[in-house]
Amino acid sequence: MQRIKAVVIKVAEWWDKIRAWLTGGDKLVSETSRIPLQGYEHDVLYLQEQLGHAPDFAAREFRLGVNGSRVAALYLRSLADEKSIANSIIMPLSSIAALVDIATRNTSVDAVRNLLSSASVADLSDLGVAMERILLGETVLLAEGLKVALVVGTRASIGRTTSTPEIETTVFGPKVAFVESLETNLALIRQQVPAPTLRIETFDLGRRNPRRVMMFYLTDLATRETVAELRQKIKDIDVGSLLETEYLHTLIGKSPWSPFPQAIHTERPDRVSGNLLEGRIALLLDGSPEAMILPTGFSDLFQSPGDYYEHHLVTTLMRALRMVAFLLSTTLPAFYVAITTFNYEVLPTDLLFAVASARAGIPFPPVIETVLMLVLVDILQEGALRIPAKIGQTVGVVGGFVLGQAVILARLVSPLLVIVVSVSVISSFATPDYRVVGLARLLRYTLLAAAGALSGIGIAAVWVGVVIHMASLEILGEPYLRPLAPLRLSSLSDFVFRKPYRSADPRQAKRLREES
Structure with a gap:
């Protein structure tokens, strides 16, 4: 009997897929799942299978009487309030079960509805709608002998347990961020992506200190090969403990020695939902307030969640400025050393005299002068991050101002170098991903050493090596330099220039329809 039921469910699933394919596959879930x-x-x-045996899915079964009709309360623990379920559903139905005629099992819908103490009770006869209501945090009641299901409003309020983003701040858009609770983070993603195709797989990693990891993806958008490869990489992890998502970043990455970020780390649920709807995979670790998104490319590091809440022309300008800022943060000090050490002749005469007068009396060569200034600024920056937040800003401003004035008055560095270093350091913070700041530091010192030894040839050689290295990287089968290498014209609509939503690619258009 169980095999026959399983076959019926599989046939229904295949029929849904065939009908979705015939209709173009772009309709909403509520329009293609009417069963x-x-x-x-x-x-x-059926509901359990359609939700992929999710770890937060609960099917609480009880009886109306000792030998009465079976009743199941179906809900998601991450979205529903279990206290409300117990008080408004379980207790009322259990306390007066003796009043129900269990001999004939002739339980009516009105009788069950009248027993519930919830103010929000509705009936439905569609499994597709029932699944949507479960994904919204409500509880679906199924009972033997009833031709309809009952939906009870039991949605939990999780807004008070979350915080606002501290790193990825935006002017527009949601003001909510992940927290250390995995259940709360799961609920935030459920609220952003209430789709039945959302699959959640759990893994317990760490021999000495097991921690739960959840993998999120959409079955109709994420490729099976990518999901299978990442699943296998997670299963192959064998460590004593896993304390932060950066551990996953290192263990899953194909090139652990590469300084380039090989995953997107975000504290914003809206950014996770947007990437899920683009076919990517998200990882959440219990105890970590960050999500990790795979696969990613180098261009993704310059995209901010706020890009999709502003006009596309403004977004295009800001993305271009971020890339220019990255080049300034890495190359400007090296360019200063190359010009002042080897290539004075490329400067206009007036500027040449200004640079020479500014450097008059400086006891150090340009490369040593620049290294000392950069090290001093980096130490000041690290110190400002470690001290209490209430005095960190004061120490940063006072320390930078006092030290800057002191080194200039002492003729240890030139005023022009102070400007160069300030622009370089400030430009590194223009990128939305904070991990790019560390990458910019490494490239800055590498380019500085190359410029001090080989002038402009050294700078060009380092950048050629960097581009070759990035071109050799692959993240779960996706090239790191996509969509430029290999060139994908269809993906350029959301690279630097972002097209209007009406002319976006089909996947983005589908995302907009689902969000509306």
Whole structure:
């Protein structure tokens, strides 16, 4: 009997896929999943299968009386309030179960509805709608002998347990960020992506200190090969403990010695939902307030969640400025050393005299002068991050101003170098991903050493090596320099220039339809 039920469910699933393919596959879930109720056991099993046996899915079964009709309360623990379920559903139905005629099992919908103490009760006869209501945090009641299901409003309020983004701040858009609770983070993603195709797989990693990891993806958008490869990489992890998502970043990455970020780290649920709807995979670690998104490319590091809340022309300008700022933060000090050490002749005469007068009396060569200034600024920056937040800003401003004035008055560095270093350091913070700041530091010192030894040839050689290295990287089968290498014209609509939503690619258009 169980095999026959399983075959019926599989046939229904294949029929849904065939109908979605014939209609173009771009309709909403509510328009392609209309399946009538077919019986208590079938309906419970169907909803459980459609939700992919999610770890937060609960099917609480009880009886109306000692030998009465079976009743199942179906809900998601991450979105529903279990206290409300116990008080408004379980207790009322259990306390007066003796009043129900269990001999005939002739339980009516009105009788069950009248027993519930919730103010929000509705009936439905569509499994597709029932699945949508479960994904919204409500509880679906299925009972033997009833031809319809009951939906009870039990959605939990999780807004008070979250915080605002501290790193990825935006002017527009949601003001909510992940926290250390995995269940709360799961609920935030559920609220952003209430889709039945969302799959959640759990892994317990760490021999000495096991921690739970959740993998999120959409079955109709993420490729099976990418999901399978990442799943296998996670299963192959064998460590004593896993304390932060950066551990996953290192263990999953194909090139652990590469300084380039090989995943997107974000504290914003809206950024996770947007990437899921683009076919990517998200990882959440219990105890970490960050999500990790795979696969990623180098251009993704310059995209901010706020880009999709502003006009596309403004977004295009800001993305171009971020890339220019990255080049300034890495190359400007090296360019200063190359010009002042080897290539004075490229400067206009007036500027040449200004640079020479500014450097008059400086006891150090340009490369040593620049290294000392950069090290001093980096130490000041690290110190400002470690001290308490209330005095960190004061120490940063006072320390930078006092030290800057002191080194200039002492003729240890030139005023022009102070400007160069300030622009370089400030430009490194223009990128939305904070991990790019560390990358900019490494490239800055590498380019500085090359410029001090080989002038402009050294700078060009380092950048050629960097581009070759990035071109050799692959993240879960995706080239790191996509969509430029290899060139994908269809993906350029969301690279630097972002097209209007009406002319966006089909995947983005589908995302907009689902969000509306």
